Amino acid sequence: MKKLENNLSAGIMALPSFPLVLVTVSHNIMTAGAFHFYSFKPPSVMVGIMPDKYTYELMNEHNEFGINIPRADQIELVRTCGSVSGRQIDKYQKAGVTPFEAVEINSTLIKECPVNIECEVVHKVDFIGTHQWFVGKIKAVHIDDVYARDQALMFWIGEYRKVGKFLEKA
Numbered sequence: 805m806k807k808l809e810n811n812l813s814a815g816i817m818a819l820p821s822f823p824l825v826l827v828t829v830s831h832n833i834m835t836a837g838a839f840h841f842y843s844f845k846p847p848s849v850m851v852g853i854m855p856d857k858y859t860y861e862l863m864n865e866h867n868e869f870g871i872n873i874p875r876a877d878q879i880e881l882v883r884t885c886g887s888v889s890g891r892q893i894d895k896y897q898k899a900g901v902t903p904f905e906a907v908e909i910n911s912t913l914i915k916e917c918p919v920n921i922e923c924e925v926v927h928k929v930d931f932i933g934t935h936q937w938f939v940g941k942i943k944a945v946h947i948d949d950v951y952a953r954d955q956a957l958m959f960w961i962g963e964y965r966k967v968g969k970f971l972e973k974a
């Protein structure tokens with residue numbers, strides 16, 4: 805039997821996990837669970853950034869960003885980049901990862917992440933809640949030849965998870 809929830813956030817809390825990414829803007833790194841594919845044509849993605857983050861300032865200043873996909877075994881990197889602000893420290897140094905220059909945008913990307921996606925901000929969603937959503941058109945992509953989607957890290961409501969079991973082709 806179903807009950808009508810009083811808490812309107814209950815439906816959001818019931819969602820399954822999302823892929824976790826590391827957003828790079830200029831020389832900063834930020835962990836983001838608010839991330840989704842946006843369109844196949846043109847290839848684009850979207851990411852939600854809270855206005856109190858240093859990354860939010862950088863996004864509005866540079867209007868471009870990198871999406872770096874970590875593997876599930878890089879959880880420590882994810883924790884570090886999601887717990888301290890780049891206003892105070894260099895997160896590349898703190899997390900012990902290596903920056904490399906993007907080719908189509910003026911930003912660093914994380915060498916140790918198996919996938920790096922370079923994006924230009926093409927839209928900022930003007931219905932602002934806790935997060936400001938930025939739509940990014942993909943300008944360049946770097947992928948390790950040994951990367952498989954199952955290696956990615958998932959997250960939602962305080963829980964880190966691995967990608968689930970393959971069932972069947974759609």
Ligand SMILES: Cc1cc2nc3c(=O)[nH]c(=O)nc-3n(C[C@H](O)[C@H](O)[C@H](O)COP(=O)(O)O)c2cc1C
Pocket residue numbers: 824832833834835836837838839852853854855856857858859860882883885886887888889890891935959
């Ligand atoms: C697992 C995890 C997921 C997070 N997801 C987001 C997110 O989607 N959007 C956001 O604005 N902050 C998110 N955060 C918080 C920021 O990563 C964190 O506050 C970070 O220190 C901000 O860095 P900055 O000030 O250098 O931008 C998340 C943190 C963690 C640990």
